[in-house]
Amino acid sequence: MTSETRGGTAREHSFSLMYNRFIAPVRSQVRLWVSESEVDEIVSATFLTAWSRFDEIDDTTEKAWLLGVARNHCRNNARSHRRTRALVEAIEAMRPITEEEPFGDGVDPSDIVPVMTALESMDEDLQEILILAAWHELSPAEIAITLSISSNAARVRLHRARNVFVSKYRRVLSREDGQS
Amino acid sequence: MIDRDPFELLRRMNPIRHARLEAGDDALLERIVTSAVPAPTPIAPPASHPSRRIRTIVLVGGLSAVVLATAAFTFLRTGNADNPTQIDCHRTADLQSDRDVRPNIGDPVAACNAPWTNGLFGTNGPPELHACVGSDNTIEVFPGDLDVCARLGLTRQDTASNASAAQLDQLSTRLAADFRNACVGQNDALADTNQVISDVGLTGWTVKLEQPYSTSRPCTAFIIDPAAKVVTIGGRLDITS
Numbered sequence: 001m002t003s004e005t006r007g008g009t010a011r012e013h014s015f016s017l018m019y020n021r022f023i024a025p026v027r028s029q030v031r032l033w034v035s036e037s038e039v040d041e042i043v044s045a046t047f048l049t050a051w052s053r054f055d056e057i058d059d060t061t062e063k064a065w066l067l068g069v070a071r072n073h074c075r076n077n078a079r080s081h082r083r084t085r086a087l088v089e090a091i092e093a094m095r096p097i098t099e100e101e102p103f104g105d106g107v108d109p110s111d112i113v114p115v116m117t118a119l120e121s122m123d124e125d126l127q128e129i130l131i132l133a134a135w136h137e138l139s140p141a142e143i144a145i146t147l148s149i150s151s152n153a154a155r156v157r158l159h160r161a162r163n164v165f166v167s168k169y170r171r172v173l174s175r176e177d178g179q180s
Numbered sequence: 181m182i183d184r185d186p187f188e189l190l191r192r193m194n195p196i197r198h199a200r201l202e203a204g205d206d207a208l209l210e211r212i213v214t215s216a217v218p219a220p221t222p223i224a225p226p227a228s229h230p231s232r233r234i235r236t237i238v239l240v241g242g243l244s245a246v247v248l249a250t251a252a253f254t255f256l257r258t259g260n261a262d263n264p265t266q267i268d269c270h271r272t273a274d275l276q277s278d279r280d281v282r283p284n285i286g287d288p289v290a291a292c293n294a295p296w297t298n299g300l301f302g303t304n305g306p307p308e309l310h311a312c313v314g315s316d317n318t319i320e321v322f323p324g325d326l327d328v329c330a331r332l333g334l335t336r337q338d339t340a341s342n343a344s345a346a347q348l349d350q351l352s353t354r355l356a357a358d359f360r361n362a363c364v365g366q367n368d369a370l371a372d373t374n375q376v377i378s379d380v381g382l383t384g385w386t387v388k389l390e391q392p393y394s395t396s397r398p399c400t401a402f403i404i405d406p407a408a409k410v411v412t413i414g415g416r417l418d419i420t421s
Contacts, residue, residue: 009392012213019209024199044208051212052403052412075281115189134187135194162187169186 015054018062019047025136026066032131033074046070064142071146114176118169126161133158214416267291268314271301273324275332288337292321311337348406350380355402363399369413377411390414
């Protein structure tokens, strides 16, 4: 970013703060929705939309709004070729350049396979809502904004997603126990 | 292991919190805020204010009852989705039928010709199609006669007021040619934009001046918003030299 941009209008300044705060999580989520070759295009389109509608964005729900715009761009631009890679592979692509543990701190490596297997075996719409809640830490009201559904529908769908996830996780564990 | 909350385990495996800015992110920001980039395909922005969404739901609920009671009147009504950013092209005249979601970049009926020729719904070309205003700020296009919207409890979309994809394409191409590679000042840009809008045959469009021009921002950037029928122009850095 040039000094001229930093010294630009108040609108540019506010936008650049939002951009710098959310571009990385937005890109990470887009990687879960589309193939790698489409990520840059979707991210660029998302923030162009945000720039053109910046005055409409409620600053308490910016992230949810941006994810909703990104999701709509994914639906419109890439709906015919949904994510082609496995979820875990997509998550691997988020690995930061630094050699940090990609799955967070304090995670027992033996937990990773059953959790990710359970997640990957879920229907995409339930998987999506679970990720928005667990990884983006969105509330049901924010998920409602991202998915363009009512808060109540988001609450019900999240509840269902959690139940399905727990059930699948337990099934994976019992299969593992049976094999050992 | 079963005693642990799997959702909590999932939460702790969050890879997104480690996401970092990447090479090129600064350049993208610079491009967005300074250069003449036409707005991308219009996209439904999620509602920012829950209270507004509640009002909409109440209105639609009430409207459905009225529509059922006054179908004859509804048949004559046309309207515009207030946020027509995507088009749902239906295979049959049924709200639950298979659909092909397409970006709204002009005439919805024209946009929905595609699935009838590309093999998704067929290859023999489209049947008679009509655009209706959906209950979720979308445009729904169904095969059927002129009454199809009313039969489904919807109002017809007033397609006459929409710009065609070809017109939007011409608008974008001409403004980009005028403003992207040359430094055009405010007065010339206003006149030129109005002229281009007229030349491509768009009606009801306005030009909005958003970002003031200055000595450090003497050139013109523009954004096209087909949903609002607005071309916004503003000052940008001189990057042509």
